[in-house]
Amino acid sequence: MATTVAHEVSQPVHIIRATSSAALEDIKDNLFKSDEIKPIFERIHCQTTRLNQLIQNLRQLARSNKHEAVNINQLIENTIGSVFEQQFKHHNIHLIQQLESTQSRLITYANPFQLQAVLSILLDNAFHALEGRKNACVWVKTFSYSPKKVGFKIEDNGAGLAPEYRELMFKPFSTKTTEPGTGLGLYLAYKIIEELKGELYYEDRQEGGARFIVTLPEG
Amino acid sequence: MERQYSLLIVDDDQEIRDTYRDYFAKRDFIVETAADGVSGLEKLLHGEFDAAIVDLRMPKMDGLEMIRQALADDMVNASMIVLTGYGDKTEVVKALNMGVEAWFDKADDLDMSKLFKRVCELAEVIPLDEVRRWLTPISKKYFTPTGK
Numbered sequence: 001m002a003t004t005v006a007h008e009v010s011q012p013v014h015i016i017r018a019t020s021s022a023a024l025e026d027i028k029d030n031l032f033k034s035d036e037i038k039p040i041f042e043r044i045h046c047q048t049t050r051l052n053q054l055i056q057n058l059r060q061l062a063r064s065n066k067h068e069a070v071n072i073n074q075l076i077e078n079t080i081g082s083v084f085e086q087q088f089k090h091h092n093i094h095l096i097q098q099l100e101s102t103q104s105r106l107i108t109y110a111n112p113f114q115l116q117a118v119l120s121i122l123l124d125n126a127f128h129a130l131e132g133r134k135n136a137c138v139w140v141k142t143f144s145y146s147p148k149k150v151g152f153k154i155e156d157n158g159a160g161l162a163p164e165y166r167e168l169m170f171k172p173f174s175t176k177t178t179e180p181g182t183g184l185g186l187y188l189a190y191k192i193i194e195e196l197k198g199e200l201y202y203e204d205r206q207e208g209g210a211r212f213i214v215t216l217p218e219g
Numbered sequence: 220m221e222r223q224y225s226l227l228i229v230d231d232d233q234e235i236r237d238t239y240r241d242y243f244a245k246r247d248f249i250v251e252t253a254a255d256g257v258s259g260l261e262k263l264l265h266g267e268f269d270a271a272i273v274d275l276r277m278p279k280m281d282g283l284e285m286i287r288q289a290l291a292d293d294m295v296n297a298s299m300i301v302l303t304g305y306g307d308k309t310e311v312v313k314a315l316n317m318g319v320e321a322w323f324d325k326a327d328d329l330d331m332s333k334l335f336k337r338v339c340e341l342a343e344v345i346p347l348d349e350v351r352r353w354l355t356p357i358s359k360k361y362f363t364p365t366g367k
Binding site: 010011013014015017018019021022024025026029031043046047 | 232234235238239241242245246302304325329330331332335
């Protein structure tokens with residue numbers, strides 16, 4: 001995890017450093033043009049925003065000791081409502097929520113920010129797997145089963161995962177050649193769920209597509 | 220007139236590619252870029268580059284694997300320079316053992332003038348097989364045994 005975080009920090013630092021160092025050298029060598037000032041400041045500003053966001057995310061993750069009872073149904077509804085509903089709709093991806101009856105005790109003991117991060121990573125992956133496809137659908141399901149397990153599934157009717165990719169999918173930087181992204185998402189998700197003493201695994205959908213399943217101890 | 224050096228920049232971050240491309244292009248380099256190891260390897264195998272600046276951590280194919288494949292069987296003559304981040308020291312050792320000629324730490328001590336100087340030094344080194352290609356006709360002309 002520490003190496004991953006270090007890499008995430010080093011990228012914006014690298015950009016700021018390279019941009020400012022290049023500009024200083026250009027000035028020294030009389031190669032600097034006045035119309036370059038604005039894009040340089042924009043580039044640096046953008047990277048400080050990226051660093052700031054990263055610090056905020058780390059703060060949220062650092063609160064992992066402060067676990068609390070999390071209602072999985074509620075967490076899913078909030079996450080989808082705040083970010084994904086519009087995004088999926090805008091790209092003609094049908095998002096179907098099949099949440100287990102609220103009578104069930106769908107509570108786990110976790111840091112809600114971490115769980116939200118896992119959910120976002122899985123939904124983001126499904127989104128990219130379906131982008132541009134016809135009749136694209138994503139299903140978000142919650143479940144509970146004995147003894148004392150709760151969880152959720154994210155399914156899509158995309159192409160699924162090629163067999164050669166399955167062994168590597170939870171390793172860092174193993175992004176499938178056809179997918180965008182840094183290749184860290186599933187690795188981070190796996191690590192978070194592992195720390196929560198749960199499981200994250202993949203299976204093919206019988207009807208075609210991918211299914212990611214998260215199980216967690218009941219809180 | 221001095222010849223123009225050609226440089227390939229392989230990094231998954233667009234901002235980095237743009238910054239390096241602009242910097243070296245202003246200094247008369249012919250610059251090409253690639254966003255991952257797969258397209259970087261493709262360009263190295265089909266193009267003529269004096270040097271390549273390569274990030275280690277990239278999607279699709281990482282920098283080490285790209286360099287390993289490029290340098291296998293002397294398929295590519297370009298001098299390799301790797302960019303590393305925090306905690307990549309093990310990879311640096313691997314890279315140097317593969318034949319990489321220089322490495323720079325992205326966040327720690329990156330200085331464009333030092334990078335530029337090193338790229339120039341490596342770019343002006345003429346690959347051995349090119350030297351042989353030049354020397355072969357000369358040696359044939361002046362050093363062919365007379366057959367006495």
